[in-house]
Amino acid sequence: MKTKLSIIALCISLIIFGQESLKIKSSLLTVNPQKIIRNTNGFNVGILDDYQKQRINGINFQINPLTLLYPLIPQAISVPTENKSTVTVNGLHLSTGGMMDGKKLNGLGISMYHHSRTTNGFSVNFFNNTSGDLNGFHISGFANSSEKGIGLNMAFLGNDSNDFKGLQISMCNESEKMRGVQIGLVNKTKNLRGLQFGLWNVNEKRKFPIINWNFKSKKNKS
Template identity: 50%
Template sequence: MKKLFLIFNLFLGITFLFSQNSDSLRKTKFISFSPKKNLSDNVNGINVGVLDAYDGQKINGFNLQFNPVVIIYPLLPKAIPAPEKDNGSVVINGIHFSTSGTTDAKEVNGIGVSMYHHAFATNGISVNFYNNTSKKLNGIHISGFSNNTDVGNGLNVAFLGNYAENFNGVQIGLSNDAEDLKGLQLGLFNKTNKMKGLQIGFWNKNGKRSLPLINF
């Protein structure tokens, strides 16, 4: 009976050990470098990374990323989609600066400056030379090409245009498109299927009417 009890306890211990979240096994450092062969460190301070190679860690503070992928990024045949929440590779809280950008971040909260940006959620302020693609986009986001999101709140500015499934706030670009808009679209061409707000542009279309200059 005692042997059975010991075996049962041993089984529970092994099961508990392997069921622990990998995040609890990580070290937290003030200065860290990525990528690493082993489990990457969480950071409260400064992280310096080469390539977009994260391993699910959390970075609180300053993240500096060097990435030569920007050279081939304009040659990609189609845009990189925003990752699903469970597939995100990193959470960054603070300041993120990259010579290229992230392709599958879970969350970026704070201030980000990069060439391109792809994350599940982006909250705060971001400036990107190419585009910003996030499932959730909250705050002020400025992109040279486009901002794309499922749910957005705040101000989106892009030279070519902005697209959102549901958007509350202001979209500014040559072309603005939202399935459900509460706020303002300001551009050359504006389109939404459902709107509570105002459209100002050369041609404006919503679920009720199409008008030049101003639509409501």
């Protein structure tokens, strides 16, 4: 029974992928920037962050000579909007720069910085990772920031999330809603179900050094 269901699911995915390929041509090898948009089923090489609604299934290697200017950006780069998000990478993403306007990364990403609507899998970033949905195992030299996240986030300076489930490890961990464990020098959350370990820990119940906790849900007041 499981085998039949797997075959049916595979056929459906091939049909969907085939319909998408009719809209945008696909190639085994692509180079960015390109005049005619082509999806990639194999290997893509890009210069700068110029994808134009492209889907890459396989390996994406990006070269960005402007990486050294990234720390000079005067304000934090937010999660790209639906209209401005471009590339989807399913596979391996390697970059001397990174995504500025990513739509989705499913797989392994190694880059200097990363900004995407959705990131699933494993990523290592020298500077930071900013994602709307951040799921999996993610390491950043400076910070991880997400609207929603599940998994493990590790960063040197800080982890910040509106809604996170899992483990956060950093000098400073901050979240609106946390389900899991925070480990750092300073841990702050407004709605905690779990544990905090650090020099100073803050949640809706108390402010405590070393260890703090809350496992009780708020009761609705009638």
